[in-house]
Structures are given as structure tokens and as C-alpha cells.
Amino acid sequence: MDSAAAHSQDRYPIRVVARLTGIPIDTLRAWERRYGAVEPARDDRGRLYDDADLRKLKLLRRLVERGHAIGRIAGMEEPELGRLLEAGLDPEDRDGKADAIDLTGLLEAVDRYDLPSVDRMLGKLSAVLSSREMVHDVVLPFMREVGRGWQLGRFTVAQEHMVSGALRNLLGSLARVQAPREGREGIVFATPPGERHELGITAAGMLAAAGGLGVTYLGADLPVGDVIEAARRTGARAVVLGLTRSVGIPEAVEAIRAIAEGVPRGVEVFVGGAAAEAHPDAIRQVGATLLRSFDALEGAYRTMGGRF
Numbered sequence: 001m002d003s004a005a006a007h008s009q010d011r012y013p014i015r016v017v018a019r020l021t022g023i024p025i026d027t028l029r030a031w032e033r034r035y036g037a038v039e040p041a042r043d044d045r046g047r048l049y050d051d052a053d054l055r056k057l058k059l060l061r062r063l064v065e066r067g068h069a070i071g072r073i074a075g076m077e078e079p080e081l082g083r084l085l086e087a088g089l090d091p092e093d094r095d096g097k098a099d100a101i102d103l104t105g106l107l108e109a110v111d112r113y114d115l116p117s118v119d120r121m122l123g124k125l126s127a128v129l130s131s132r133e134m135v136h137d138v139v140l141p142f143m144r145e146v147g148r149g150w151q152l153g154r155f156t157v158a159q160e161h162m163v164s165g166a167l168r169n170l171l172g173s174l175a176r177v178q179a180p181r182e183g184r185e186g187i188v189f190a191t192p193p194g195e196r197h198e199l200g201i202t203a204a205g206m207l208a209a210a211g212g213l214g215v216t217y218l219g220a221d222l223p224v225g226d227v228i229e230a231a232r233r234t235g236a237r238a239v240v241l242g243l244t245r246s247v248g249i250p251e252a253v254e255a256i257r258a259i260a261e262g263v264p265r266g267v268e269v270f271v272g273g274a275a276a277e278a279h280p281d282a283i284r285q286v287g288a289t290l291l292r293s294f295d296a297l298e299g300a301y302r303t304m305g306g307r308f
């Protein structure tokens with residue numbers, strides 16, 4: 001038997017397919033169950049995929065990264081998927097814009113402190129939406145609703161923390177599935193000392209992952225030296241900071257100055273969030289770049305090789 005024929009007999013269990021395609025096991029199962037993306041053979045130990053399945057899954061993954069909805073493309077054959085990939089994606093054609101996603105189920109699960117359901121619903125949505133749609137159409141509106149609920153007394157701080165944790169998990173899985181492609185450097189995400197509003201940088205990290213950029217997510221309220229050290233040790237291309245609270249602005253601006261001065265030459269420091277928007281001159285004077293919106297953030301990511 002020649003080696004091509006031998007290879008065509010190869011069969012891979014789901015954990016190997018997850019590793020080879022970069023698609024998490026839960027997502028693979030969801031793509032199969034709901035959309036019949038592939039129909040692997042089975043033996044008594046579970047699913048067995050062949051090379052054609054692998055090729056199709058890799059194509060699907062790349063198309064989803066570029067903004068196609070899995071529900072629309074899962075049924076296509078390999079040549080059609082290949083043509084779609086070559087054609088690129090007209091942003092106007094992106095799915096998911098027309099229908100607002102109903103967040104009622106998610107918010108009710110938060111009401112019940114039902115973290116497994118929150119995780120499950122977010123997981124299901126991320127299986128069918130592109131990562132970018134996930135951020136714009138689910139995560140940001142969900143964050144806003146939870147924020148509003150907290151202010152109105154519907155949710156406690158504990159419920160808000162529960163949601164923050166679930167979103168950090170989601171960021172982790174997006175960063176894993178959208179592993180950076182060659183030539184694209186990483187970005188460090190943090191908030192300066194004293195700033196505990198983290199959700200803006202969580203969303204910013206998700207968008208970076210969606211664009212195929214590397215994500216080093218440090219979280220909120222970090223010592224300046226730690227941010228600089230992380231940027232240095234990871235060879236980061238940029239640092240993205242969030243600034244929401246308008247209390248303690250002089251200290252926060254000093255922290256941003258120290259980060260901008262302390263990171264290796266060429267590493268750009270971006271700052272977004274309500275308090276940053278309210279102090280554009282201060283941000284500029286300390287050598288950082290203000291991002292007024294997530295669109296501006298995506299523009300910055302594009303200059304670093306991010307694809308949307």
C-alpha cells in the first residue's frame with residue numbers, strides 16, 4: 001500500500017482532532033450535533049475522524065474566525081468552503097447583525113446564581129457565532145445588562161463576580177481556539193493599580209483573540225512593575241489598559257506614564273474606558289494612545305496583523 005492510501009485509513013479520536021484543529025472538544029461536539037458539520041465513524045471508545053473530516057474542520061475553523069456563522073457553512077462541501085476562504089469576507093455580509101441575541105436566559109441564570117447554566121449558554125452561543133459576533137452581540141450587551149442590574153440592585157457583587165469569572169473563562173477558550181498565527185505578536189491586558197473595573201479589558205482581550213492575536217491577560221488592579229515585566233518577558237507588541245473610575249486620576253495617569261516609559265522600545269500602550277475618554281490630553285501626554293471605542297481598538301489590532 002502506498003503511503004497516501006495508508007494515510008487515508010488514519011482515524012483520530014476527538015481529543016487528537018481537538019489538538020490538530022484547535023477546536024475545543026465541546027465545540028466539535030456542538031458543530032456535529034447541531035449542524036452535522038462532519039459525521040465521524042464510531043467505535044466502542046467514541047468518535048473516530050478521518051483525514052477528510054480533519055480538512056473540513058480546519059476550513060470551518062478558519063472561516064468562523066473570519067466572521068462566518070457556523071450554522072450557515074457547516075453543510076457545505078470542502079471545495080465550496082475553500083472558495084469561500086479565498087473570496088474573503090465582505091463585512092456587510094456578516095451574519096448575526098440582523099437579530100439581536102436574547103439575553104433573558106443568561107440573566108435569569110445569573111439571578112439563580114446558576115454558574116453552570118451561564119457557562120453552558122455562553123459555550124453554546126460561541127459554538128454558533130464567530131468570535132467577533134460573540135464579543136459584540138453577546139458579551140458586551142451581557143456585561144452592560146449585568147452592570148445595570150448591579151446598579152439597580154437586581155444583582156449582588158457576588159453575582160457580578162460570578163459573571164466576570166465566566167467571561168474570563170470564555171476569554172481563555174477563545175484565546176485557545178484562536179491561537180495566534182505566525183508573525184502576529186501578543187498583547188498584554190491589564191488595569192492600573194486601584195482600578196478594579198476589568199470587563200472592558202476582558203472584552204478587548206476577546207476581540208484580540210478573535211483577530212488571531214496572542215493574548216496575555218493579567219487582569220485588574222496590577223502593580224506597574226508587573227505589567228512592564230509581563231510585556232518584556234512575553235515580547236509583547238502592545239499593552240492595552242482599561243481606565244473606568246474617575247477617582248484617583250492623577251495616580252492612574254502616573255501609572256500609565258510609568259508603564260509607557262518602562263516597556264521595551266516599540267511596545268505601544270493603548271488605554272480605553274470611560275475615565276480615559278474623559279482625560280484625552282493626560283493620556284496623550286504620558287505617551288499612551290487613547291482608544292475611544294472598540295472599533296478604534298479593532299483598527300489598532302489590524303495594524304498588528306489582526307484579522308476581522
Ligand code: B12
Pocket residue numbers: 140143144146147148150151157160164194195196197198199200201203204240241242243244245246247270271272273274291292293294297
Ligand atoms: C461592574 C461594576 C463594578 C464591578 C467591577 C467588576 C469587574 N470585574 O470589572 C465592581 C463591583 C468591582 C465595582 C466596584 C466599584 N465601582 Co463600579 N461599576 C460597575 C458598573 C456597574 C459596570 C461597569 C462595567 O464593567 N461595564 C461593562 C463595560 C464593558 O462597559 P463600560 O464600563 O460602560 O465601558 C464602555 C467603554 O468605556 C468601553 N471600555 C471600557 N473599558 C475599555 C477598555 C478598552 C481597552 C477599550 C477600547 C474600551 C473600553 O467599553 C464599553 C463600551 O460599551 C458601573 C456602572 C455602569 N453601569 O457602567 C459601575 C461604576 C463604573 N463603578 C463605580 C464605582 C464608584 C465603583 C466603586 C468605587 C464602588 C464602591 N463604592 O466600592 C468600586 C471601585 C472599585 C475600584 N477600585 O475600581 C462608578 C464609577 C464612577 C466614576 N466616574 O468614577 C460607576 C460608573 C457606577 C456609578 N454610577 O457610580 N464596580
